[in-house]
Amino acid sequence: MRDLENAASILRKSARTMIFTGAGISVESGIPPFRGNGGLWEKVDPSFIEINTFLRHPEESWAKIRELFYDHWGQAEPNPAHYALAELQKAGKAGLLVTQNIDCLHQRAGSVNVAEFHGTLEYLICLKCGMRLKAEKDLTDQPVCPACSGLLKPDVVFFGEGLPEEATDLAFEEVKHVDAVIVVGTSGEVMPACLIPRYAKRNGAQIIEINLDPSAFTREGISDLFLQGKAGGILPELVKKVLEEEGSDI
Ligand code: OAD
Numbered sequence: 001m002r003d004l005e006n007a008a009s010i011l012r013k014s015a016r017t018m019i020f021t022g023a024g025i026s027v028e029s030g031i032p033p034f035r036g037n038g039g040l041w042e043k044v045d046p047s048f049i050e051i052n053t054f055l056r057h058p059e060e061s062w063a064k065i066r067e068l069f070y071d072h073w074g075q076a077e078p079n080p081a082h083y084a085l086a087e088l089q090k091a092g093k094a095g096l097l098v099t100q101n102i103d104c105l106h107q108r109a110g111s112v113n114v115a116e117f118h119g120t121l122e123y124l125i126c127l128k129c130g131m132r133l134k135a136e137k138d139l140t141d142q143p144v145c146p147a148c149s150g151l152l153k154p155d156v157v158f159f160g161e162g163l164p165e166e167a168t169d170l171a172f173e174e175v176k177h178v179d180a181v182i183v184v185g186t187s188g189e190v191m192p193a194c195l196i197p198r199y200a201k202r203n204g205a206q207i208i209e210i211n212l213d214p215s216a217f218t219r220e221g222i223s224d225l226f227l228q229g230k231a232g233g234i235l236p237e238l239v240k241k242v243l244e245e246e247g248s249d250i
Pocket of ligand 1: 025035184188
């Protein structure tokens, strides 16, 4: 496949590559995407993770959070796409990985340099004293702060909340310096995350996109190369090519 060769060539030549992922990369791990056919928002009303609804009805919201995020998603394991990206980072051929996902599968696959744009399910935050705690089962079963009895909330960005400053600052600084961005499994419709590939492109980076279907980035001509298909199939092949033939383009 010519595009795969071209993508590998861009990545071999790039001195600074960033990775940007969305829900699609975890679909092959059994986690549904948010939009489109079979998307979560088709089946579930998202108001349980809307901050005012959560504060008004914490028990009802927590019942859904527990069932969906901790019981169901909690079973998910990283897939070959997560492992391939971790390998690329370990080989020094990619730097910062910005993810919109809250499932922690990148870190579990071995990625270290990860900016979680929408937070993480791995931790809970006390809305009263601000304490951050590992999301152990006893706490997700009884989401009450052991220090002050305040209400605990997953440390993820709910609708109506601001984004974590550290991750967003890091990501928006990095887009000024990168030569290439690998964009994986995101519809490119959610602000401000969707600005990342756009700003990188504006600063001269080449955008390589992997998605089952065209996204906003494909449609708007942001992607220089579009590799259509499942991330779990394409990424291991792409990374193998980049690492096997390193140095052959000089
Ligand atoms: P979406 O659900 O909007 O998009 C998922 C994308 O993954 C789509 O473009 C699919 O075509 C693609 N896809 C599905 N399966 C794939 C596969 N096996 N391989 C490659 N691509 C595949 O998810 P996001 O763009 O991540 O925010 O959504 C962004 C944000 O919207 C989420 O972080 C979440 C949601 O509201 C918050 O929770 C704050």
